[in-house]
Amino acid sequence: MIMVVPIHQIEIGQKAEIVWLAHEEPMAKRLEDLGFVPKETLQCVLKGRRGEIAAYLVRNAVIALRKEDAGRIFARLL
Numbered sequence: 001m002i003m004v005v006p007i008h009q010i011e012i013g014q015k016a017e018i019v020w021l022a023h024e025e026p027m028a029k030r031l032e033d034l035g036f037v038p039k040e041t042l043q044c045v046l047k048g049r050r051g052e053i054a055a056y057l058v059r060n061a062v063i064a065l066r067k068e069d070a071g072r073i074f075a076r077l078l
Helices: 027-033
Strands: 004-006 015-021 041-047 053-058 061-066 073-077
Antiparallel strands (some): 004 073, 015 041, 041 053, 053 061
């Protein structure tokens, strides 16, 4: 069974493969431009104390996202 979760649930150090994005223009386009596309691998590298912001390594770049925006990206844990 494949477990798909919004990426804000990924813990620091965990890797995942993006499965799909909940499309809500214009944010979906912006996330895709940053490298958050299906089949791309990412890793959570940092989380804020209250969990409202996290940083993800994707395409050799570290991108910080608010929890709300990270909740639009769904991935399967690796």
